Amino acid sequence: MNTKPNNFIKRMPLAGKYQPFPKFHYPERQWPDKKLEKPPLWCSVDLRDGNQALITPMNIDEKLEFFQYLVKVGFKEIEVGYPSASETEFQFVRKLIEENHIPDDVSIQVLTQSREDLIRRTFESLHGVKNGIVHFYNSTSEVQRRIVFQKSKEEIIQLAVEAADLILDLKLEAENNGHTKIRIQYSPESFTSTEPEYALEICERVIEVFQPTEEEPICINLPATVEVYTPNVYADIVEWFGKNLKNRKAVTLSLHTHNDRGTGVAASELGLLAGADRIEGTLLGNGERTGNADIVNLALNFYSQGIDPGLDFSNVQETIRIFEKCNKLKVPERHPYVGELVFTAFSGSHQDAIHKGFLDLNSKAQLNSKSMNEYNSHSNYNKEIKWEVPYIPIDPKDIGKDYTAVVRINSQSGKGGVSYMLEKDFGIVMSPEEKKQFGILVKDYSNQYWREINSLELKKMWEKFLAKSNKVPTYKVET
Numbered sequence: 001m002n003t004k005p006n007n008f009i010k011r012m013p014l015a016g017k018y019q020p021f022p023k024f025h026y027p028e029r030q031w032p033d034k035k036l037e038k039p040p041l042w043c044s045v046d047l048r049d050g051n052q053a054l055i056t057p058m059n060i061d062e063k064l065e066f067f068q069y070l071v072k073v074g075f076k077e078i079e080v081g082y083p084s085a086s087e088t089e090f091q092f093v094r095k096l097i098e099e100n101h102i103p104d105d106v107s108i109q110v111l112t113q114s115r116e117d118l119i120r121r122t123f124e125s126l127h128g129v130k131n132g133i134v135h136f137y138n139s140t141s142e143v144q145r146r147i148v149f150q151k152s153k154e155e156i157i158q159l160a161v162e163a164a165d166l167i168l169d170l171k172l173e174a175e176n177n178g179h180t181k182i183r184i185q186y187s188p189e190s191f192t193s194t195e196p197e198y199a200l201e202i203c204e205r206v207i208e209v210f211q212p213t214e215e216e217p218i219c220i221n222l223p224a225t226v227e228v229y230t231p232n233v234y235a236d237i238v239e240w241f242g243k244n245l246k247n248r249k250a251v252t253l254s255l256h257t258h259n260d261r262g263t264g265v266a267a268s269e270l271g272l273l274a275g276a277d278r279i280e281g282t283l284l285g286n287g288e289r290t291g292n293a294d295i296v297n298l299a300l301n302f303y304s305q306g307i308d309p310g311l312d313f314s315n316v317q318e319t320i321r322i323f324e325k326c327n328k329l330k331v332p333e334r335h336p337y338v339g340e341l342v343f344t345a346f347s348g349s350h351q352d353a354i355h356k357g358f359l360d361l362n363s364k365a366q367l368n369s370k371s372m373n374e375y376n377s378h379s380n381y382n383k384e385i386k387w388e389v390p391y392i393p394i395d396p397k398d399i400g401k402d403y404t405a406v407v408r409i410n411s412q413s414g415k416g417g418v419s420y421m422l423e424k425d426f427g428i429v430m431s432p433e434e435k436k437q438f439g440i441l442v443k444d445y446s447n448q449y450w451r452e453i454n455s456l457e458l459k460k461m462w463e464k465f466l467a468k469s470n471k472v473p474t475y476k477v478e479t
Contacts, residue, residue, distance in 0.1 A: 021229040024196065026236040031274040039302050039309045041252070041278040042295060043077040044070050047092075048111055049256075050286040052082065054327055060092050062326040064101065069322045070283075071106055074311045077133065079109040079280070083125035084118040093125040102130065107183065109133035114163030123170045128180070134171070135185040135221070136163055140202055141193035157202050160186070164209035184210055185219035185254070192224045196237050200244055212250040219252040220245075221280065224267060226289075227260035235270035242275040254278035259290040268293045269301070284323050284331060284338065300337045304394045315400035343396045350391050351417030357389035358420075418442050422462060425455040438465050 047066060051057050058066065063080075070078050080096060081089040093110060096102050108129065112122040114136050126132045138160050139148065145156055164186070171182040186206045188199045203220050212218040222238060234257075242253050255271045255278065257264040268279055285294035296319060299309035313319060316338045320331050333341045345351050364385045387395050396403060403424060419435045422428040430438065442453065442461065453461075 021233070024233055024236050024240075026240050029236050029239055029274075031235050031239050031270065034273045036269065036272060036302065036305065036307065039299070039307060039311075040272055040276065041077065041254075042075055042299075042311060043079060043109065043254070043278060043280045044075045044282065044295065045079040045109075045256070045280050045292065046070065046282045046286065048079040048081050048109075049280075049288065049292055050282040050327065052085075053286060053288040053291075054329075056328055057088075058326050060088060060095060063092050064095065066322060066326045067096065067101065069318075071103060073313065073319075076105060077107050077109055079111060079133075079135065082111045084112055084121040090121070090125050097126070097128050104130060107131040107133050109135050109185065111135045111137070114138040114159055116163075116166060119163060119166055119170065123174060126174065126180075126182070129182075130179065131181050131183075133183045133185055133219070134167055135187065135219075136167060137187035137189045137221075137223075138163070139190045139225075140188040140199060141190035142195065143193060144190055153198060157205050160188075160202055161205050161209060164206045168209055183216075183219065184212075185221055187221040187223050187256070189223060190225045191222045192228050192234065192237075193226065196240060200241055204246060207245075207247065207251065212247070214249045217250045217252045219254050219278065221254040221256050221278075222271075222276075223256040223280075224258050224264070225256075227258050227264060227267065230261070231263050231267040231270045234267045235274040238271045238276055239274035252277050254280060255293075256280040257293045258287065259285060259292065262290065264291070264293040265297050265301070268298060283319060284335060286323070286327055286329065294336070296338060297336045300394065300399065303398070313399055317400050337394070337399060343392055343401065345391055345417065351420060353390035354392060355417070355420040355423075357392070361385060361387075361389065418458060421455045421458055426459055428459075428462065438462065441465060 047058070047063050047070075051063070067078060067080065081092055083090040083093045093108070096108060102108055108131070110122055110125060110132070112118045112134065119134075119136065122134060126134070138156065139145075140156060145151055145153065149156065151159070167184065171184065174180045174182055186203065188194055188202055191199055199222075207218055207220070210218050222241065224234060238253070238255065242248055245251055245253075253276045255268055255276045257267045257271070259265075264281075264285070268281070272279070279293065279295070279298065281293035281295040281298065282291070283294070283296055285291040285297065295311070296313055296316070299311045299313060302309040303313075320338060324330060331338060333339045336342060345354055389395075418439050419430050422430070438461075442458065445453065445461065
């Protein structure tokens with residue numbers, strides 16, 4: 001045996017190339033002792049941030065179909081585009097307004113850089129809107145200031161303040177007709193790479209221009225444009241930022257996290273604990289690079305804790321259909337809550353526990369029959385009975401899935417899974433000894449052919465097992 005060390009392996013370059021994010025000293029943090037008790041304000045950015053990240057951006061008809069679905073789900077704020085970026089984006093905003101596609105209780109949000117020509121074009125797109133949000137931004141990080149803009153801190157602040165002055169003038173002009181209401185949102189882009197004290201300073205200067213009140217607040221959005229530190233540090237900075245705002249009650253504090261470190265959802269949740277009021281994200285996490293915070297994931301996390309998320313994802317198959325059709329992307333099989341396999345168990349011990357969990361629900365529902373078919377048809381149990389099925393965090397039926405794929409049989413499965421499938425699909429209830437003997441037979445069969453076994457195959461195998469054992473079932477086999 002060769003025991004020499006693997007010194008020939010080429011190592012990834014590291015020393016001096018990457019720097020850890022700066023420490024943020026905040027021992028006064030209070031968010032770790034809090035818990036989520038209500039959902040945030042939700043804003044979908046699928047039609048802007050999500051759309052601009054697609055290989056083939058949506059056309060106007062696709063954007064309209066997506067917009068109508070977002071309204072159906074329950075979003076009250078939807079970022080619909082970047083109207084100064086292209087004619088398609090501009091015309092889509094006009095279509096929404098001129099053809100009355102926007103419900104009275106829904107606000108459309110549009111994005112613009114802090115440049116005069118782009119700001120004016122943005123307001124042109126909003127002509128006649130009933131409820132609009134103008135979202136303007138400029139990048140504030142040290143790297144962007146030094147490399148991209150080659151401007152000082154004060155020059156970057158002045159850029160934002162001049163944009164705010166213009167936007168205030170155009171807002172008042174648009175509102176003079178009495179039918180339009182424009183709200184304001186400002187983002188210090190690359191917030192997570194910006195010195196916190198400087199981000200607070202530039203936001204305070206922008207807030208001073210608009211003089212918001214509790215009745216007419218400004219939205220300050222803190223984007224993790226690139227996710228550079230762990231969610232707990234993001235939460236620390238969000239809490240610090242909120243506590244140091246001079247007029248916090250006149251500010252809606254919003255988060256827009258990306259997923260570069262794979263923790264966009266976690267950062268959003270901890271940011272809410274830290275005092276944020278609002279979340280921007282996309283359905284199923286589409287967006288630039290690794291994507292945005294996944295609003296479906298976030299909303300169903302609330303739901304799993306007994307909190308109404310305020311968004312209706314009771315039919316996630318429709319969510320998937322719209323997402324895949326308009327974005328031309330596929331939903332991964334392991335995507336939280338919605339993926340094809342997320343409620344599926346192949347492991348024998350897991351299957352046995354799931355089977356017993358369903359039988360326990362049957363018992364609590366006071367169903368006389370032990371048949372899984374009987375349980376499956378019982379529609380009111382979820383209003384009366386606590387959901388306690390091992391390995392299945394929420395009832396798949398609550399989001400429009402069924403129990404067909406909860407247990408699937410392969411060589412990793414055991415007697416619990418085999419008996420579950422026969423009971424669920426055909427009403428076959430086996431004795432403990434039959435479960436043991438037949439489970440061994442099924443495992444050997446799957447090992448031999450090295451593939452999954454469906455329920456019809458199981459039924460045929462069960463019938464052969466009975467015939468070979470000279471046994472006649474005393475219960476009815478439902479087909």
